[in-house]
Amino acid sequence: MTMRKALWQLITFAPGLYALNMLLQLFRNLFLLVPGLIIAAIFNELSGNRPVGWDLWTLGALLVAVAVSRVTVKLCNNAVDATCVGYAGTLIRRNLLQQWLTKLGMQELPYSSGELISRFVTDATALTDILKTTNILFGSTFQALVAVTILFSINPLITLVAFIPLVGSSLLMNGVSARIQTYHRASRKAAGEVSSFLGEIFNTTQAIQFANAQERVVAHLRGLNETRRQTRLKSLFFTDIVLQSIAQSTASIGTGVILLVAAQAMKTGSFSVGSLALFVSYLDEFAIFTGFLSQYLALYKQAGVSLQRLLAALSTSAAQTTLVTHAPVHLKGSYPALPQPQRLVPALEQLEVRGLTYRYAQADKGIENINLLLRRGTCTVITGRIGVGKTTLLRTLLGLLPRQAGEIFWNGEAIKQPEQIFVPPQSAYTPQVPRLSSETLRQNLLLGYPDEPDKLAAAIQAAVMEQDVQSLANGLDTQVGPKGSKLSGGQTLRAAAARTLLRSPDLLIFDDLSSALDVETEQQLWERLFARRERTYLIVSHRRFAFQHADQIIVLKDGQIAAQGRLEDLLATSAEMRHLWHGSLQDSPVSEPNPEQDSKQ
Ligand SMILES: Nc1ncnc2c1ncn2[C@@H]1O[C@H](COP(=O)(O)OP(=O)(O)OP(=O)(O)O)[C@@H](O)[C@H]1O
The missing domain is CATH 1.20.1560.10 (ABC transporter type 1, transmembrane domain)
Structure with missing residues (x-):
């Protein structure tokens, strides 16, 4: 120009x-x-x-x-x-x-x-x-x-x-x-x-x-x-x-x-x-x-x-070309009402991913040929060692990274622009390192969403944050400081989880909450979330509690699926899964798997 x-x-x-x-x-x-x-x-x-x-x-x-x-x-x-x-x-x-x-x-x-x-x-x-x-x-x-x-x-x-x-x-x-x-x-x-x-x-x-x-x-x-x-x-x-x-x-x-x-x-x-x-x-x-x-x-x-x-x-x-393209700027009168998220596709019944591939140009690392099938009301756990591509898989699926190959089907319909579909009310995502802004906790949770106290309270409760909110000087109206600096890492993560839950999406995606949550709190959070199984979960985790409640576990290795199935099958067939299971032993209060005890399984 x-x-x-x-x-x-x-x-x-x-x-x-x-x-x-x-x-x-x-x-x-x-x-x-x-x-x-x-x-x-x-x-x-x-x-x-x-x-x-x-x-x-x-x-x-x-x-x-x-x-x-x-x-x-x-x-x-x-x-x-x-x-x-x-x-x-x-x-x-x-x-x-x-x-x-x-x-x-x-x-x-x-x-x-x-x-x-x-x-x-x-x-x-x-x-x-x-x-x-x-x-x-x-x-x-x-x-x-x-x-x-x-x-x-x-x-x-x-x-x-x-x-x-x-x-x-x-x-x-x-x-x-x-x-x-x-x-x-x-x-x-x-x-x-x-x-x-x-x-x-x-x-x-x-x-x-x-x-x-x-x-x-x-x-x-x-x-x-x-x-x-x-x-x-x-x-x-x-x-x-x-x-x-x-x-x-x-x-x-x-x-x-x-x-x-x-x-x-x-x-x-x-x-x-x-x-x-x-x-x-x-x-x-x-x-x-x-x-x-x-x-x-x-x-x-x-x-x-x-x-x-x-x-x-x-x-x-x-x-x-858009730098000086004419567009409304609303310098006069009142601002237009914030558009509320509209449903763009029917409620999720089944999400299918075929051959999903993304490689970082500079590093020749990423994910390759990932196939997934998520049915409504199920929980899929993605696991693997550090740096195998778990986050890359989520980000490519969500359209936050441009996939180089593969297709995504929502209820059988191919999705061309995932970044437009994988947003509320279809889906919501809590990243590994969530960001809050220097507003009140309430504004951080709502982010323009209607302020409905019951829904807000339910989301806070599901995210195991009710006691933290009570202990804050001004409750939900406490200023959380730049990037949420007045909150602990765990509180920030649970605030982000509450923000995700508030949107009541069909598909909930969480990227490894364990980095900032102790085992007990994370287990409590999963218990509360899994109590509502009408939703579909896609989570990255290496916790035993998550493995035990998963309908399927996807084990990644070097950006590819090394094994896929239910916990007891994978423990019998996958050396990588056994390695991960034993690796998570020291941080898990949960006992060795016993399918009979596990009501869900
Ligand atoms: N922006 C980037 N550019 C180049 N390489 C990257 C980039 N982001 C990640 N990688 C590399 O891609 C690989 C997969 O990264 P990814 O974050 O998906 O792994 P992960 O399994 O989620 O790791 P962790 O368990 O530490 O969260 C890693 O080897 C990482 O170094």
């Missing part, structure tokens, strides 16, 4: 508003020309050379009226301009968020969260800045053209001299433009690296403390900041010092030349004092315009760098 196309998309997003903004900008600039004309008239009136015939009081009152009108138009212009920028900025950020949130998982995010936030804030602002500046350029150019026409009608020669600084500064500008882009790119990259590293520091504060690495971390941050300082200085040096100096010096030289030519013309009587006052007044405006034009071209190049950075943050070319 080119800068021009992006800019046009932003301008046409709120076309009426932008047109009004242009009109106001036009008036604002034209008003700047009026005082010069009035002052010229005053001088001509005083000198008696070409008087307009208006008395000085009238001309003075006109000056005041123009000043008041100018301020009024300026205020209106600023208000409309801020609204235009608000619309454009919101559109860009809305589209970025939509891509990041909907594609999250399917496509690895291309940069760290710190780097993405830096692009989300600063690079999006660079695009809206250029939108704003384009409007100013439109008004200033119009003002310059009108001024040139007026000056040309008074004295063409002197007017032509006024173009010298403009041409000179434009040529010099072109000479430094490549550098401006290079330094701006380096400056933005360095700023992104600082944000990215700060984000990582916040995420790993404890690890840094335990490794006693504070000083090294601070030294590294200092180094990154130093690079940022230097690249920013270079970038600012070119835009704020070199360019402005070029514009100002060429304008000053031009002013000198004009004064010399004007002095000659005044001697011959072909140039009045009023005209000189008008030329001097407009020359000032010219100097500003010349400087502004150079700065605009520099900003345009910088915005081009920011556009490329934003496109890169969207990874795929399909996603990149």
Whole structure:
């Protein structure tokens, strides 16, 4: 996507508003020309050379009226301009968020969260800045053209001299433009690296403390900041010092030349004092315009760098086309009601997976040719040693990783886009490391879901969290801190489980709850869950209690199914299952399997 196309998309997003903004900008600039004309008239009136015939009081009152009108138009212009920028900025950020949130998982995010936030804030602002500046350029150019026409009608020669600084500064500008882009790119990259590293520091504060690495971390941050300082200085040096100096010096030289030519013309009587006052007044405006034009071209190049950075943050070319696609932003009135999850397929009777395959590109690891059959009301446990592909299997099934082969059938119907189906109310997933946000516990559980106390209480009870909620200072309305830091690991996991259960999905998927739960609590949780067998469970576990209650166990080895069946059969036939069973002995309070005791089996 080119800068021009992006800019046009932003301008046409709120076309009426932008047109009004242009009109106001036009008036604002034209008003700047009026005082010069009035002052010229005053001088001509005083000198008696070409008087307009208006008395000085009238001309003075006109000056005041123009000043008041100018301020009024300026205020209106600023208000409309801020609204235009608000619309454009919101559109860009809305589209970025939509891509990041909907594609999250399917496509690895291309940069760290710190780097993405830096692009989300600063690079999006660079695009809206250029939108704003384009409007100013439109008004200033119009003002310059009108001024040139007026000056040309008074004295063409002197007017032509006024173009010298403009041409000179434009040529010099072109000479430094490549550098401006290079330094701006380096400056933005360095700023992104600082944000990215700060984000990582916040995420790993404890690890840094335990490794006693504070000083090294601070030294590294200092180094990154130093690079940022230097690249920013270079970038600012070119835009704020070199360019402005070029514009100002060429304008000053031009002013000198004009004064010399004007002095000659005044001697011959072909140039009045009023005209000189008008030329001097407009020359000032010219100097500003010349400087502004150079700065605009520099900003345009910088915005081009920011556009490329934003496109890169969207990874795929399909996603990149959406950066400035028009979409509702709801800046006026109340927000639309949150859409509640709709059932997209009939209630689950049977889920079948055939030949599911996903391999990580860089590591040649993953899962291969996985076949599964889950019937309604059953519990399937996926187990295996560390790193055999259990999580990868769940994530590929859920559409969080793009499968490279295989088919998924929901009640016999092939599912093309699993990421759209494996969400509530069809299914819900508790990952191995769940994330909470720094809201209240209630908001974390609901996440936009209707607040129905009975359902909430039932979900909390099923997740074995009722006592924890009671012990929290404000119960469900306790703020849980960033990433749920005020809760223990086990509480976070059970809160995530409650969030999953609240949605009452057909299919419940849990990825290894054992990492943060003690054996007793996890067993209690499974007991409560398995008491309601109308649901279908797909869980990753290595706990004996889960094995004993499973209708089928899938044993993974090196990303493939090594064995599959009920516990007692697998213990008889699979060495891998026996290894896992004995490996889980020390953490399980459950006795050796006895099918007769196990009512479910
Ligand atoms: N993003 C990734 N890129 C490359 N390789 C990966 C990635 N994620 C996981 N792997 C590798 O793929 C293999 C399977 O990982 P996976 O997380 O599915 O295993 P797991 O059985 O769930 O492990 P655990 O028991 O530790 O949870 C591992 O060897 C892991 O190192």
